Amino acid sequence: MTDGRGLPSAIAVDALLSIPYRSCEGLKGGLGVLEPRTGVTVSNHNSVQELYDRVTPLTPLTAKTALSNEDIMRYSRQLLVPQLAVQGQLNLSKTSVLVVGCGGLGCPLALYLAAAGIGRLGLLDYDEVELNNLHRQVLHGEENQGQAKALSAAQALKRLNSTVECIPYHLQLSPQNALQLIQQYPATTPPPPFFVAGKPLVSASALRLEGQLTVYNYHGGPCYRCLYPVPPPPETVTNCSDGGVLGVVPGIMGCVQALEVLKIASGQRTSCSQKLLMFDAQDAKFRSIKLRPKKADCAVCGEEPSVTQLVDYETFCGSAASDKCRRLNLLSRDQRITVQEYKSILDKAEPHLLLDVRPLVEVDICRLPFSLNIPLSCLEERKLEDVQLLKSILKSANVCLLCPVYVICKLGNDSQKAVQVMEKMSGSEVDAVTVKDICGGLMAWAKTIDSTFPQY
Numbered sequence: 001m002t003d004g005r006g007l008p009s010a011i012a013v014d015a016l017l018s019i020p021y022r023s024c025e026g027l028k029g030g031l032g033v034l035e036p037r038t039g040v041t042v043s044n045h046n047s048v049q050e051l052y053d054r055v056t057p058l059t060p061l062t063a064k065t066a067l068s069n070e071d072i073m074r075y076s077r078q079l080l081v082p083q084l085a086v087q088g089q090l091n092l093s094k095t096s097v098l099v100v101g102c103g104g105l106g107c108p109l110a111l112y113l114a115a116a117g118i119g120r121l122g123l124l125d126y127d128e129v130e131l132n133n134l135h136r137q138v139l140h141g142e143e144n145q146g147q148a149k150a151l152s153a154a155q156a157l158k159r160l161n162s163t164v165e166c167i168p169y170h171l172q173l174s175p176q177n178a179l180q181l182i183q184q185y186p187a188t189t190p191p192p193p194f195f196v197a198g199k200p201l202v203s204a205s206a207l208r209l210e211g212q213l214t215v216y217n218y219h220g221g222p223c224y225r226c227l228y229p230v231p232p233p234p235e236t237v238t239n240c241s242d243g244g245v246l247g248v249v250p251g252i253m254g255c256v257q258a259l260e261v262l263k264i265a266s267g268q269r270t271s272c273s274q275k276l277l278m279f280d281a282q283d284a285k286f287r288s289i290k291l292r293p294k295k296a297d298c299a300v301c302g303e304e305p306s307v308t309q310l311v312d313y314e315t316f317c318g319s320a321a322s323d324k325c326r327r328l329n330l331l332s333r334d335q336r337i338t339v340q341e342y343k344s345i346l347d348k349a350e351p352h353l354l355l356d357v358r359p360l361v362e363v364d365i366c367r368l369p370f371s372l373n374i375p376l377s378c379l380e381e382r383k384l385e386d387v388q389l390l391k392s393i394l395k396s397a398n399v400c401l402l403c404p405v406y407v408i409c410k411l412g413n414d415s416q417k418a419v420q421v422m423e424k425m426s427g428s429e430v431d432a433v434t435v436k437d438i439c440g441g442l443m444a445w446a447k448t449i450d451s452t453f454p455q456y
């Protein structure tokens with residue numbers, strides 16, 4: 001899962017969900033882990049770690065029947081907890097967990113699962129470590145920049161607990177590899193995807209100062225599709241690169257995920273099935289609301305499921321199943337200009353108005369000095385003072401000639417929405433005006449025109 005509030009990616013999880021995404025299974029021999037080996041072998045800190053780039057068979061996890069003296073010493077503080085005790089610890093050692101995404105949630109999650117002595121950890125991530133990850137993705141360090149996240153995470157976990165089997169997968173979960181993944185399960189007859197429902201999925205998200213967590217597919221509880229039968233419009237979904245997140249918030253939610261996984265894996269019950277746990281970091285408050293029960297007519301887990309195979313979830317959701325920056329395409333080519341075209345407008349000193357529609361918090365980070373800032377939300381709400389300001393500026397500009405407005409934002413998504421709003425306003429709420437979007441926004445400007453402009 002991403003650490004944004006990415007419903008699309010979570011829905012992408014849905015089939016895979018019913019097929020366990022982040023799943024854990026205790027007691028019965030473990031979740032045949034997914035992906036397998038091919039690989040690049042990397043040496044680090046005296047340990048050798050393989051990086052898997054596709055799904056191949058894994059050997060079954062060896063079940064411990066007793067704890068060694070070293071186990072007893074290592075886990076002594078948690079063995080004293082009556083709810084866990086020796087049997088719970090043995091159950092953990094027989095459990096395989098797939099962690100989907102070694103990011104803000106996956107790092108603390110995997111860290112505590114490894115520390116607690118989970119048997120096998122599949123660590124799946126298609127991305128590489130970047131500097132802007134480090135404030136929340138705390139398994140990675142500065143020296144890991146450019147390295148596959150899955151491998152960086154596996155190496156860090158090995159340093160913490162070398163007895164845990166870590167399997168780093170450098171790939172993106174997809175309908176193709178998810179099916180292969182299911183076939184890895186120890187259960188002999190590979191069942192069709194819809195039939196595999198029932199593996200618990202401990203799912204969490206975090207954005208800005210809020211977090212959420214739910215356990216799906218647990219003991220007759222609802223699956224993801226029971227609760228979210230259709231994806232939201234892609235332009236309404238915000239992720240961490242758009243909306244921001246305070247690093248400790250996914251840290252807290254990842255720890256709660258680890259807690260629920262450990263409870264399920266050790267043989268206790270989760271308290272989060274059919275519930276949505278919500279964390280408000282501003283007020284330091286958790287609250288939980290009850291969710292709808294399993295739907296008898298659910299398309300995936302219902303009595304007569306209509307989704308019987310995995311679909312292309314990116315098409316289904318109209319959005320990428322990642323927390324990389326999304327690119328919307330709301331306008332036609334003639335409603336947009338490139339950053340190069342805008343640069344030449346500047347060079348020729350052609351009169352125009354540059355409208356920056358980012359929120360103030362982003363304008364404070366960086367801005368082009370000659371821009372007017374009116375956040376998209378203020379345009380959408382037609383905030384009186386902003387409309388007045390726009391009106392007066394356009395009026396004075398239009399005295400000399402029909403002055404075009406170029407709209408810019410961080411990445412060129414909000415600016416397209418702003419162009420649509422401005423076109424509605426043009427000729428009625430403000431003087432008639434030509435409005436165009438600057439493709440790719442300020443980040444395209446930073447990449448191709450001005451390398452000294454900060455990227456964020």
Ligand SMILES: [Zn+2]
Nearest residue numbers: 223226298301
């Ligand atoms: Zn369902």
